[in-house]
Amino acid sequence: MCPSKTNKINLKWKQNAITVAGGNGQGQQLNQIIGPYGIFIDEKKNIFIADVGNHRIVEWKYNAKQGQIIVGENGYGNRIDQLHFPTHVIVDQQNHSIIIADGSNRRVIQWLNQTQQILIDNIECNGLAMDQHGFLYVSDIVKNEVRRWKMGEYNEEIIVAGGNGQGDQLNKPGFIFVDKDQSVYISDRENHRVMKWKKDATEGRIV
Structure with missing residues (x-):
């Protein structure tokens, strides 16, 4: 039996978006970004952005008109207090540390209260994710794999x-998302698809 028309739910996307960060042309000012890549949104709706072209991580508070530099005030480079083309950022909301895929420096680095620590080195890191069990996931665009570490x-x-x-299998995996069952969703960039790998699976499937 078909449901009555009164029970149907009509869903429609809003036609007009709003700008929540940037929108003032590319540049180095606090209300500008260059080539934003990975983003992370915390429970307060603050947006953390990997501002790739400016080699920095910026935070835009909810409804803010400009961002603030969280990491990257020391110019680009390979010192532990510098970034070079960061591609992704996540926030560990247990200790409020910032975890960054520092792409051209081939490392994953953690910033906590202005103290830096290299978590993983010698990795062609691109995307980051963390699950509710305290595991860190990193996509490697050269080895074409996603690896997991216990924090x-x-x-x-x-x-x-x-x-x-x-x-x-995978070809330059980029962004990743991990659900509550520890299934990993991957933007498989050069294969032009999104893949899902269940926990302990030996192969993925196209979603």
Whole structure:
């Protein structure tokens, strides 16, 4: 039996978007960004942005007219207090630390109260994610895989997606998202698709 018309729910997207960060042309001012890449939105709706072209991480408070520099006030470079083309950022909301995929420096770095620590080195990092169990996920665009570490235990890693070379598995995986079941969703960039890898799966499926 078909449901009556009165029970139907009509959903419609708003036709006009609003700008929540930037929108003032590219540049280095606090109300500008250049080539924004990864973003993270916290529980207060504040937006953390990997401002790639400015080699910095900026935070835009909810409804703010300009951002504030969280990381990257020391110019670009490879010192521990510098970034070079950061591609993604997440916030560990347990200790409020900032975790950054510092792309061209080939490292994942953590900032906590202006103290820096390299968590993972020698990795072609691109995307980051963290699950509710305290695991950190990083996509590697050269090895074409997503790896997982337990926060605080970076000597042991597990490949959770890809790892079989470029091609049918993954090809330059970028953004990643992890759900409550620890399934990993991956933007498989050069294969032009989004993949889902369930926990402990040996292959993914197109979603």
